[in-house]
Amino acid sequence: MDADDVARLRSVINKLSRRFNVAATDEELTPAQASALALVASRGPLSLAQLTSMEGLNPTMVSRIVGRLVDSGLVHRIQNPDDLRAGVVEITADGEATNERIKEARGAVVSDYLDRLSPEDRSSILHVLPALEALANEVGTAGP
Numbered sequence: 001m002d003a004d005d006v007a008r009l010r011s012v013i014n015k016l017s018r019r020f021n022v023a024a025t026d027e028e029l030t031p032a033q034a035s036a037l038a039l040v041a042s043r044g045p046l047s048l049a050q051l052t053s054m055e056g057l058n059p060t061m062v063s064r065i066v067g068r069l070v071d072s073g074l075v076h077r078i079q080n081p082d083d084l085r086a087g088v089v090e091i092t093a094d095g096e097a098t099n100e101r102i103k104e105a106r107g108a109v110v111s112d113y114l115d116r117l118s119p120e121d122r123s124s125i126l127h128v129l130p131a132l133e134a135l136a137n138e139v140g141t142a143g144p
Contacts, residue, residue: 001010015112016109016136017031021034022105022109022110023101023102023106023109024102026083026100026105027102028072029098029102029139030065030070032055032057032061032065033065033068033069034099034102035055036051036055036062036066036069037067037069037074037075037091037095037099037102038094038099038103039051039054039055040069040089040090040091041091041095041096041099044075044088044089044090044091045078045085045088045089045090046088047086047088047089048062048063048066048087048089051066051089066089069095070089073092073094073095074091074092074094074095074096074098074099075089075090075091075092075095075105076089076090076092077089077090078090091143094127099141109118117123
């Protein structure tokens, strides 16, 4: 891809990301907190080490994010009785509800904007969806 195409794709991703972040802030969460909550909801319970690896953040930041989620009642920590330094983070019922609201709000953003496009443009997006999923998977497995 040439530099102009890369810049256009980056611009689209950034605009969508900003719109998605509104769903998190509407729930009084930062985007990083919403992301961690979504991971715990979909893949949890998770250790802090697993969450750190998946998010690509430093352990101190993940600890702060989890602390905020615990304080908000969205997740709780389960200690390992054999190693009190280790444990996992598990989503609560309130966390599940909050995560669902964020997912629904983000889905509504996509749906609303897709509805504004021509049928041809919607079809084009669906056609390239597998390639975008492959790109997202590469981003998810690449180091920070």
